[in-house]
Amino acid sequence: MEIRLYNSKTKKKEIFHPVDEENVTMYVCGPTVYGSHHIGNARPAVVFDLLAKLLRNEYKNVTYARNITDVDDKIINAAIEQNVEISEITKKSTNQYHSDMKILNVEDPNKEPYATQFISEMVLFIEDLITKDNAYVSEGHVLFDINSYKSYGDLSSRDPKDMIAGSRVKVQDYKKNPLDFVLWKPSNENEIGWNSPWGRGRPGWHLECSTMILEIFGETIDIHGGGEDLRFPHHENECAQSFCRNDGKQLANFWLHNGMVQMADSKMSKSLGNILLIKDLLNDMPGEVIRLSLMSSHYRQPLKWSDDLVNQSKKTLNTFYSFLDQYEDIDITNINVNEEILSSLSDDINTPKAISVLHSMFKDLKKDPDNIELRSSFIKSANFMGLLFSKPRNWLIKEDSNVDTKVIDELIIERNRARQSKDFSVADDIRDKLLDMGVVLEDKNDITTWKKKND
Template sequence: MTTSPRLTLHNSLTRRKEVFEPADPARVTMYVCGPTVYSYAHIGNARPAVVFDVLARLLRRLYPNVVYARNITDIEDKIIAAAKEQGVEIAAITEKYARIYREDMGTLGVLPPDIEPKATETIAGMIAMMERLIASGHAYEADGHVLFNVPSYAEYGRLSGRNRDDMIAGARVEVAPYKKDPADFVLWKPSTPDQPGWDSPWGRGRPGWHIECSAMIEKHLGRTIDIHGGGIDLQFPHHENEIAQSNCAHDHAPLARFWLHNGFVNIEKEKMSKSLGNVLLVHDLIAQAPGEAIRLALLNGHYRQPLDWTADGLAQARRMLDRLYGALRALSDVEADANDTVPDAFMEALTDDLNTPKALAVLFDLARQAHVATEPAERARLKAALQNAGYLVGLLQADPESWFAGAGVTPHIDAEEIEALIAARAAARKGRDFKEADRIRDELAGRGILIEDGPQGTLWRVAG
């Protein structure tokens, strides 16, 4: 393994790929906008979780200390509405769906972030930031609200590249008499007696969405972080507003040096929306397919490009994993080389703005080599390379036999029973009772079990 190539990332702020150099190589900081926990996460929500999990894994290989924060938004009007509709306390909604989100993302191989701040635990920091913004003339109080004064920040719109008219239309701004400018956005708003609220200098109320992330970043990571990530849908107005309020609250120190955005997920070439009835929930998908296959389907396209999610694409991802795990199974008679090397071509792909399609092509070339290699040392090297490279993209960490047994998707499969049937079939074949052998094969097929006879004996797997 030679020295790792330099990491380049596409910076949404400058609209070009740049060499990534952290402000402090001994403490690399990354923040990604996490879920608003009032319902199940859909496949579009899963894409940034998976993409930035890969980036966090890569950063940890390149740097000695990475601090990755992904927040939980646990106060927001949709949460309030869901709690009211179900007749429960807000915490019952947020704790339930935060837990489900963590479990579902974990099934997709997403590692927990280093820090998972909650908005409700950062109210004091939000209020302090708003007080600074008011004192500097970048925010004002009106009718119990605190609003950011957009005209006071000349660089507003730089991230999204929108002009003023587009920004006002795109933000779907609320027309309110207390606003000085139509583009001004809410930092704090009053709460009615039946709504959650906190005491503040402007009365009992709750924060606006945008101020939450700025305050959590300030509290846990500092004034300026290395990387801020999220879906392209958050670029405007959320990230634009984060930049405005953070820069103005911090004497114009930049909020983030690199901004990364992943593309939309469409469903069968259509925009995912409730009105079309095509919203795919991760919680439902993981009951139908292995989490690792869902992850691979999300990584098959470059993160910055729109991804067209299809049933065929998910089935293809499962077949691709069959090939990769098949290569590991073919190497089951050797121990993986003890070193943690990753092929240069794989690292070159990942460090080139997370080019996962190109990195996956390297994985499949390793699998091809594994099937033809005969020298024990070479086979041990290939096994380590497959596992080590796989780890960086969150794949191939399961036992191959567990994968082919359908682990995590078909708990009704009794592996011991399947092995007993395969042994009975082998005995029937040895006794030249081919009718019985064929009957057992058909029974297994009826249960969704495919068998393959080869030099290593009869191998089986759950049909995809």
């Protein structure tokens, strides 16, 4: 199936063709590990997880790499503030990220390179840039000289002159041009650092991605993804340094950028303090609710996070699971994902469309509930999108919650006894009592089932 993707570089939707059909390559900017992660961090993970699945469905070998930035000033600052070793911060944060992703049903990427594992390669990368006159040493720093790269600004569609004009770019006196960016910066004694030809120091942020892409994949990859806010300066700088290092080879053929998660009309960001941590959200809702919420709008659009959004996702999944709860589990191993779902996702990862297809499959399924083929295909397709992995019964009663199933079962028996003797006021009292406990009853034919109230 033809995959079409909006390429930020050309600002057009293009048909995706890998350089090598036998080995498709994708790199996505992962987290900087210095704390807990918010839903804004989850969005690219979910989006590119879907894309990876789609690519794997189409091509034999897909290598998807998502990095971990484990050296950065923010990490250093966090370590100082908490008075602990840097490694303690990065380990904890990385573990948190992994468990968050798992609960969101985000599959592991094939490779997960850590910046600190590529320091010597980064040093070589810088040396090469210096040799080629694309970088210069100044006061212990090594800086990339943007004037040595004519296309600077192309990826993010901006003119360096405009940016300097009315902008907030701080002019450091060790820079030739205000937009020159740091490849290597000196470290104080109490800061993490590595020896280099320019003294003890650490790499600049942008360098790791270029270096790791070169080491893992080679000069040019098929797809490079990340948040819209990384387009400039991060990706622009990656482009610049890789282009120069690799003698004019493009770093990536397709650039994909996801829109920001917004809280009440403005971007969720740590500096604004309006963040929602994934681990906190997971106290109130299952991972699939977060995942469905994140997929409810197209990945390039901003996504407004709200209670309404979450409630709707909850409701949708509850409806699906309630239906499935009435039937036995089925083996879906050899079932195909619905073609219309695939074609929706193949059209620039159109998740809202795919979700609406899922709804229409569900509608058909309800009309023909014993149709095993339809049911398998529905579940398989939902699974493909990272949904409906729970056992329906577990989802509905949420066994991890603190309701006592024994007490509930006894009350249900008591109520049904009352109903049989037409003692309806007693029956209704029991139902109200259960409702107060957060339990909703459903009388279907002669059987009474229950589920947790959707709150």
